[in-house]
Amino acid sequence: MKADATRLRAALSAPPPDIRLFLLHGPDEAGARLYGDLLAKTLGTGAERVDISPSQLRSTPALLADEAASMSLFEETRFIRVSGAGEDILEALALLLSAEQAGNPVLVIAPTVKTSAKIVKLAIDSRQALAHACYEPSAGEADRLVTELAQQAGLQPDHGVARRIAEASAGDRAVMAREVEKLALFLDAAPDRPKPLDHAAIDAIGADLTDADAESFATAVTMGHVTDAGDLLVQLAESGQSAIPWLRAIGRKLMMLADLRRESDSGGDVGTAMKRHRVHFTQEAAVRASLLHWPAGRIAAALDAVRSAERAIMAAHTPGDIIAYNAMLDMARRIARR
CATH class of the missing domain: 1.20.272.10 (Zinc Finger, Delta Prime; domain 3)
Known part of the structure; x- marks a missing residue:
């Protein structure tokens, strides 16, 4: 099934038991990895992440379904991540979605895959998968994203500050998050002790490179x-x-x-x-x-x-x-x- 950002965030925040696969495709790899971080945060600090490379799935397509169905030796929550995926893992995804059972969610990051790709069609056509296209945010979206990140960190940005951070980050979500985190540390801000964020703070921690x-x-x-x-x-x-x-x-x-x-x-x-x-x-x-x-x-x-x-x-x-x-x-x- 196709998922917009709102539906995807909701599913990653409370993974539905019937969803086996989260396919994140498109050029915004940093944004896809942030979605992966949200899944990891939802599953908890004790969750075990199993990384499988596309080359492993090319040689052993059944590995993905096997790992998704396997139990942790220590009864910990598990999830599987495949980074840098392409069309060559189509058979592995097909086996995962057709398997009798799969208890561990699978997150696939495919930055070079287009919406017309076979693996995207496979995920959209399946009721056990969510497919989301990751693109770099527009200028307005980037401003709103920086503002949200700042507020979550206990920062209250002055006028123009969010735009300045977004522009300096070149629309990269991971860079925005890192810059906001750095500013929160500098100002000793937190949700329970909010601090104003002005241009002087940005100037103090490093000049902008345009x-x-x-x-x-x-x-x-x-x-x-x-x-x-x-x-x-x-x-x-x-x-x-x-x-x-x-x-x-x-x-x-x-x-x-x-x-x-x-x-x-x-x-x-x-x-x-x-x-x-x-x-x-x-x-x-x-x-x-x-x-x-x-x-x-x-x-x-x-x-x-x-x-x-x-x-x-x-x-x-x-x-x-x-x-x-x-x-x-x-x-x-x-x-x-x-």
Whole structure:
């Protein structure tokens, strides 16, 4: 069944016994992971999370149904999470939904899967599954989300503060949550001791880096300008802000290059494609030059590296930002050597 955000949050807050599968698809992987965090919070701190990789399900499709039906040795609540899923786990999901029993909920995060995918259709057609498309929030939605997060943390944002946090977070839900948490700690705020949140507090914990900085960084990385990328990365590290918006900027740039590459390889008009992506005429020559260093295979590998770095940042107990810095600089160095 298809679920909107309200229905999904209600189901994750009180999982219905007849729902075996929560399929979260679409490009907002950070938002999908926050929904996963809500399920974990609902099940309690003692809940056991079983992570299964898509490659495991490709080789052993029955594993998912087996894990969903298995009992914990210590009688703890369990749930199964599959991250980075794609169409190749269709058989595993079909076996899960057709199994005689499955007591443990399964959460599948599929950021590259579109609404037309077979696994999405499978979940929508099943009364034992909920499918939800995760997209980055609009500007208005992001403002409301920041305001809600702030209020839950005991913060009372002044006019314009929510918009400033949303813009600095580039619409990324996980980054918004992290920034609000950081501000609550700084102001010693909590639901039982609310504190006003003004622009001075944001200024005190680090200067904003604008979308223009992120776009400049993405351009430097994809063109192999290592020195420029390094200088901007120092600013990011000193600001204390998350690297996720900058990774997203690189991802958008790579998706543009992928479209231009397809146009070029098929004999199409690259100039028309650049206009479609609103490339400024002063940058057209540089973009054409950088395209020479980006064959389709290299673009795909770079997008995988960007997604891996983003997952590392969101994972617990890892030096995520350092991993991301190294990945981004390594990308620029590789292009510079071409």
